[in-house]
Amino acid sequence: MSLLLKYIISKTKLPELSVKNTIQLLEEDCTIPFISRYRKERTGNLDEVQIGEIVKFKEQFDVLEKRKNAILKALQEQEVLTPDLKEKIESSQELTTLEDLYLPYKKSKKTKAETARKNGLEPLAKIIMSQNAHDIESVAFKYVKANVCSAKDALEGARHIIAEWINERTDIRNNIRNQLDRFAILSTKVIKPKADEESAQKFRDYFDWEESLIRIPSHRFLAILRAEKEGFIRLKIEIDNDSAINIIKKRIIKSNNSCAEQIEIAIKDAYKRLLLPSLSNEALQIAKDKADDSAISVFAKNLKQLLLSSPLGEKRVLAIDPGFRSGCKLVCLDAQGQLKYNETIYPHPPKSDSIGAMKKISSLCEAHKIEAIAIGNGTASRETEALVRKVHFKNDIQVFVVSEAGASIYSASKIAREEFPNYDVTVRGSVSIGRRLQDPLAELVKIDAKSIGVGQYQHDVDQTKLQKQLDIVVENCVNAVGVNINTASKSLLSYVSGIGPKLAENIFNYRSEKGAFKSRDDIKKVPRLGEKAFEQGAAFLRIKDSKNPLDDSAVHPESYPIVKKMAKDIGKSIESVIGNKEVLQKIDLNKYCTESVGLLTLQDIIKELEKPGLDIRERAKVFTFNQNVKTINDLQEGQLLPGIVNNITNFGAFVDVGIKESGLIHVSNLSDSYVKDVNDHVSLHQQIVVKVIEVDIPRKRIQLKLHK
Structure with missing residues (x-):
């Protein structure tokens, strides 16, 4: 089993054959929508989310391998790469482990330890660490020369070297990481001169805040980070320093002499100056990454619901x-x-x-x-x-x-x-x-998803990661619905599996010059649209009024011969089979199984033939707000109002009740029982009835409860 395969299986827990075949399909330039829809036999029926996870961890593995190679090369050049160190680096599964292994060999900027080494104090540091000398000050006198003016200076320099050694120990770093992970407290302090600024008021809940880092909700953490970025608060990460230092002492100090005293001073210095700043920043970044992932996940769910909103259809x-x-x-x-x-x-x-x-x-x-x-x-x-x-x-x-x-x-x-x-x-x-x-989908794909107004803190999260996830959502939605090639805009066409912006422009230009596509075979005539692009995209491109009715369905052209054979075997035309559920249900699918086409694909074909080109979206429904409520002043506690969900977050759902301000159904007011996921109770653009439970006119805040 390859290292890549092992890595992805360890992260996803998916079956080996499914992962192996999916990796192979990805390396053949197949897209996620194509793989999940038309290669179910090879993947073991993995859906687009599972395939997306394989893609994500494949990219992570590539980053990890690239970093390993860079580190191995650097260590070889320094001539410090031992077989043991090489084995540890090559078997590393996490970037943090990798960087810890490399830390002692990094060519860092001028440090206190490096200066002490140049002054010849490393032997003294080794003597102290051996903990055998009983009068270390006398030993230190031997190192008084040049830039080292006294035994005190010699000992200080030696401690700087010891502090660096302590900082580079993987076991000590992992122990403090563990404490930060379990016990870290995030605390904030307001910057007094800025506290009264009008723009600071939205952050006033966090002016003097304290909370467990591991338990803080993502939306609150991102709000605190924004408050810090805008200069309203200072934040810090704290753990029990005495406890952390005592654990380090137990790992290092094995004697009770003057050497132990020097080591204890070095431990405190290493902890305060090197370990805690570095690892608390790392803990903050890990928390930020988790908060980003959570916020992006909410944004992605909202975007999917928005893109798949109910269309009215072809109406004037x-x-x-x-x-x-x-x-x-x-x-x-x-x-x-x-x-x-x-x-x-x-x-x-x-x-x-x-x-x-x-x-x-x-x-x-x-x-x-x-x-x-x-x-x-x-x-x-x-x-x-x-x-x-x-x-x-x-x-x-x-x-x-x-x-x-x-x-x-x-x-x-x-x-x-x-x-x-x-x-x-x-x-x-x-x-x-x-x-x-x-058609909400066809129009919204023309707009940067971050401008559509769903989700929270989209400007605070990792923008590359956000854009990548949103592009995946748009691509999955476009391909789930399918695209009419003769009416689609360039923007919509660009999200079709295997097409992209350049081929989308070529399709659009070809259509403008030659007229409407009359069959899927015509798609092959588009300049630079080769066999691979046709394989990946043809089934997602629909052609109405084609001579072949399958061209307006999700049946892939590669499966047309199967449908033709099915129709011939039952003595009917393809046209008479389509939509004829009674006839289709009687077909023995086992007769049509081959090495490459199994029951999963055949069942999909039958399902599509029953309702070809069926839009997965519901039709748009008329909605009317309460005509007596026009401003926040018209709201009263206990009122029942019709509303439309216009945003979903981890802490609740925002609802448009027909006035300027949206009301919030806090997660605690969505149900009488525990709410694990807001999306389990409401969806974006859903028409619901809410009960007004609190109106704060000065702060323009409305608290609502979902009325069942």
């Missing part, structure tokens, strides 16, 4: 970006999201032309055969919604309030300028609002 939409002084921007979109008309109305103060606005909305809905209205949830949203609901439409038109989060980012982006070069940002923003109702 009137989108409204509401506003007071600047008016409400109207756009009319056809069923494919193409802009047909735009205008501005002024129903609200200062112009207050509500009658003219209502007439305009009515006439546009009739002229463009509008089926739904999307209203942005920003400034003047409630007032605009109330106005629209007063309009008497000739047809049944559904009215939706849509999140504007990130719309302004999109409207000023290069993507928006390319789509609408002749329109200003206000029109582009309105189009985005309308398209979000039609």
